[in-house]
Amino acid sequence: MVLLAPQHQGYEACYQAVNDSLKRFNLDYFDLYLIHWPGTSKTKLQDPVNQENRMGSYGALEQLYKESKLRQIGVSNYTAKHLQHLLSHCSIRPHVHQFELHPCLYQPEVLSLCRENSIQIQAYSSLGEGRLIQDIEIPALTEIANNLGVTKAQVLLRWAIQHDYAVIPKSKTPERVKSNADLFSFELSDQQLAFLDNVHQTISHRFCWDPTDIY
Numbered sequence: 001m002v003l004l005a006p007q008h009q010g011y012e013a014c015y016q017a018v019n020d021s022l023k024r025f026n027l028d029y030f031d032l033y034l035i036h037w038p039g040t041s042k043t044k045l046q047d048p049v050n051q052e053n054r055m056g057s058y059g060a061l062e063q064l065y066k067e068s069k070l071r072q073i074g075v076s077n078y079t080a081k082h083l084q085h086l087l088s089h090c091s092i093r094p095h096v097h098q099f100e101l102h103p104c105l106y107q108p109e110v111l112s113l114c115r116e117n118s119i120q121i122q123a124y125s126s127l128g129e130g131r132l133i134q135d136i137e138i139p140a141l142t143e144i145a146n147n148l149g150v151t152k153a154q155v156l157l158r159w160a161i162q163h164d165y166a167v168i169p170k171s172k173t174p175e176r177v178k179s180n181a182d183l184f185s186f187e188l189s190d191q192q193l194a195f196l197d198n199v200h201q202t203i204s205h206r207f208c209w210d211p212t213d214i215y
């Protein structure tokens with residue numbers, strides 16, 4: 001997976017950036033290429049140029065997809081408003097949308113749009129950058145992990161997988177990398193899923209950037 005940096009937004013710049021990266025990696029194609037952010041570097045949040053540029057970038061991704069240089073294309077950090085605009089103008093629907101998603105951040109409109117348009121949801125910060133494990137006490141999470149005899153990280157990742165969200169947890173600790181991938185020997189019950197689904201009503205957190213104000 002490769003992401004387009006916000007300074008390379010716009011048709012020409014994006015087309016060039018993808019080709020430059022392919023050359024640098026000595027590859028014929030990338031499996032997945034995403035527009036990292038709906039905005040453009042050094043551009044005011046409310047400037048309509050943000051929309052113009054990201055539509056240009058998406059047009060370049062569509063072209064590169066047709067040229068078989070990208071196997072799958074998509075976006076990241078789009079709000080429902082950004083995604084709706086894209087869906088009403090694109091010729092190839094995004095294959096993937098990557099955004100912050102965990103029991104403390106619920107984004108129902110974006111989730112519905114992805115589901116209705118068969119866009120694979122890819123969650124990032126599933127562990128809240130580690131803070132949902134270490135700093136923030138979520139009683140339902142601790143109880144479920146204890147009952148199942150697994151780690152809190154495994155419960156958070158399993159919650160995502162059972163909702164069909166792809167996950168990309170990060171760790172530099174080998175034992176954690178191993179246990180974070182060990183998600184298929186247990187299952188959350190409907191009741192346990194529902195407990196976690198409701199966490200955001202009492203404990204709400206966004207750990208990463210918020211794209212809401214970008215035109």
Ligand SMILES: NC(=O)c1ccc[n+]([C@@H]2O[C@H](COP(=O)([O-])OP(=O)(O)OC[C@H]3O[C@@H](n4cnc5c(N)ncnc54)[C@H](OP(=O)(O)O)[C@@H]3O)[C@@H](O)[C@H]2O)c1
Pocket residue numbers: 036076077098099124125126127128129130131133151153154168169170171172173176177179180208
């Ligand atoms: N598209 C975007 O705009 C965007 C934004 C943010 C992140 N991402 C991507 O999403 C991926 C992961 O997200 P993230 O870094 O935000 O956070 P994350 O996966 O939610 O959390 C990573 C942190 O959790 C700790 N951790 C991992 N496994 C653990 C475990 N089993 N028990 C306790 N702590 C554990 C790690 O510490 P140790 O390393 O010390 O184990 C690390 O500090 C990355 O690949 C990142 O590039 C994308």
